[in-house]
Amino acid sequence: MEKQNTTPSLLDRLKRHAASNSIPMHMPGHKRNSDLLGMDLPYSIDITEIDGFDNLHGASGILKEYMEEIAAYYGTKRSFYLVNGSTCGILAGIRAATKRGGKIAVARNCHKSVYHAIELFGLESIYLMPEMDEAFGIHGGISTASIADTLKTHPDTQLAVLTSPTYEGVVSDIAAIAEICHGHGIPLLVDEAHGSHFNYSDYFPTTATALGADIVIQSLHKTLPSLTMTSLAHLNGDMINPEEMARQLSIFESSSPSYVLMASIDSCFRLLRDESKPLFENYNKRLNEFSGEMKRLEHLKVLCHGKDNPTAHPTFFAFDNGKILISAQGTGLTGQGLAEMLRNEYRIEMEMAYGDHALAMTSVCDTDATMAALAVALVTIDSKLTPRAQAQSPNDGTLIFALPEKQCEIWQALESEKNDCPVEDAIGQTAAEYVWAYPPGIPLLVPGERISDGFIRQVQTLSEKGTQVHSDAGGIPENVRIIGQKHLVQ
Numbered sequence: 442m443e444k445q446n447t448t449p450s451l452l453d454r455l456k457r458h459a460a461s462n463s464i465p466m467h468m469p470g471h472k473r474n475s476d477l478l479g480m481d482l483p484y485s486i487d488i489t490e491i492d493g494f495d496n497l498h499g500a501s502g503i504l505k506e507y508m509e510e511i512a513a514y515y516g517t518k519r520s521f522y523l524v525n526g527s528t529c530g531i532l533a534g535i536r537a538a539t540k541r542g543g544k545i546a547v548a549r550n551c552h553k554s555v556y557h558a559i560e561l562f563g564l565e566s567i568y569l570m571p572e573m574d575e576a577f578g579i580h581g582g583i584s585t586a587s588i589a590d591t592l593k594t595h596p597d598t599q600l601a602v603l604t605s606p607t608y609e610g611v612v613s614d615i616a617a618i619a620e621i622c623h624g625h626g627i628p629l630l631v632d633e634a635h636g637s638h639f640n641y642s643d644y645f646p647t648t649a650t651a652l653g654a655d656i657v658i659q660s661l662h663k664t665l666p667s668l669t670m671t672s673l674a675h676l677n678g679d680m681i682n683p684e685e686m687a688r689q690l691s692i693f694e695s696s697s698p699s700y701v702l703m704a705s706i707d708s709c710f711r712l713l714r715d716e717s718k719p720l721f722e723n724y725n726k727r728l729n730e731f732s733g734e735m736k737r738l739e740h741l742k743v744l745c746h747g748k749d750n751p752t753a754h755p756t757f758f759a760f761d762n763g764k765i766l767i768s769a770q771g772t773g774l775t776g777q778g779l780a781e782m783l784r785n786e787y788r789i790e791m792e793m794a795y796g797d798h799a800l801a802m803t804s805v806c807d808t809d810a811t812m813a814a815l816a817v818a819l820v821t822i823d824s825k826l827t828p829r830a831q832a833q834s835p836n837d838g839t840l841i842f843a844l845p846e847k848q849c850e851i852w853q854a855l856e857s858e859k860n861d862c863p864v865e866d867a868i869g870q871t872a873a874e875y876v877w878a879y880p881p882g883i884p885l886l887v888p889g890e891r892i893s894d895g896f897i898r899q900v901q902t903l904s905e906k907g908t909q910v911h912s913d914a915g916g917i918p919e920n921v922r923i924i925g926q927k928h929l930v931q
């Protein structure tokens with residue numbers, strides 16, 4: 442007799458989760474809010490490039506019109522729908538702006554897609570280290586001095602890339618950085634994956650599309666009401682050839698772009714174009730009320746909310762207060778522990794937790810009730826905490842705080858002979874794999890970097906705090922893949 446498959450289907454699991462009334466303090470930004478967004482998506486509208494529906498790759502009909510409408514509204518030279526997330530926009534943008542083997546200046550806290558572009562196109566990376574925010578032990582902004590110095594030292598750089606806002610909401614001075622880049626005759630790519638909402642409201646920092654960045658990549662699905670994998674790529678100025686960008690997108694994006702996803706992009710745009718004022722006013726009001734409630738916290742701290750404010754963070758040029766980063770530093774609770782408590786006791790699902798931090802993502806699709814539930818949960822948890830002796834420095838368990846020493850390019854390390862090595866024997870060796878925590882997907886270690894005792898301690902601390910650290914070969918936290926034959930794992 443044939444064995445019955447008793448595993449519940451993914452669809453059943455998803456439906457069960459949807460019915461569980463768990464509160465999504467994570468992406469996608471639509472927050473499953475069907476009261477606001479309706480139930481129109483998807484089977485009956487899932488088609489291919491049939492007559493009358495244009496073709497995203499080489500758009501000349503309705504899709505061209507939709508994208509032109511976005512460009513006109515956003516004030517960009519050209520805007521592209523993306524249905525493979527910001528990842529494909531980053532890959533295409535970097536490829537369109539650099540020559541194979543060329544030099545690229547990148548913020549070391551970029552998302553791994555930036556590193557994958559460097560790897561694929563054989564680029565030579567020069568790293569810009571973000572400033573450290575000592576108060577929370579997170580990355581601050583990229584300073585204008587660091588970009589100016591880097592471009593002076595490396596006048597043959599072809600492109601600068603940075604993330605603004607960061608996952609935690611930290612915004613860099615894009616206007617000044619763009620001016621420095623342009624003064625050196627090179628374009629600036631801003632990964633604004635977390636800042637799609639900036640275009641729709643003055644309550645948030647100014648979008649890079651209005652500040653001189655040449656390529657801006659935005660994930661609609663992260664902070665706006667749009668389905669997962671929907672993003673936009675924008676071009677400004679004359680440094681990037683739009684035809685080359687379109688050609689690169691046709692390489693990195695599916696040849697069967699989903700009409701469901703494209704309809705979601707268009708619906709998101711229409712909703713916000715027509716309703717952004719009331720939606721963002723309400724959103725802002727909820728964030729202010731939440732922030733007011735956070736003043737009651739005695740032990741937990743919330744970045745730029747409650748008793749904390751941007752003046753305490755001199756390395757931030759601006760801050761996206763839609764991000765709620767909670768620090769449990771000094772309470773004996775880890776970020777993971779806090780996220781578990783919120784899930785198990787309050788049905789609140791956070792976006793991520795690492796080290797001593799847990800992060801909630803908010804959007805116009807949150808409601809008074811969901812924001813109030815988060816506030817009540819945090820105040821209640823806080824009231825049961827007691828301060829603990831600070832055994833660790835504020836940076837313990839953070840993601841990356843010292844620029845690793847680069848020994849060779851990423852592609853060279855990956856194409857070398859490699860072996861797995863116990864982490865404790867790997868100090869001084871050269872990495873031949875990526876190591877990262879996801880989210881946020883910023884590599885802690887990049888192939889070609891020297892493995893330091895600081896890296897080993899960091900992985901151990903993160904693991905002890907329940908943060909899942911991943912590596913390509915899957916050996917972390919015990920083993921790490923290095924270049925060469927030494928220290929073979931038995």
Ligand SMILES: Cc1ncc(COP(=O)(O)O)c(C=O)c1O
Pocket residue numbers: 525526527528529551552554604607608632634635660670672880881882
């Ligand atoms: C800063 C940053 N850039 C790019 C990406 C990739 O975006 P997507 O998931 O839309 O491909 C992410 C994803 O988390 C991200 O955090």
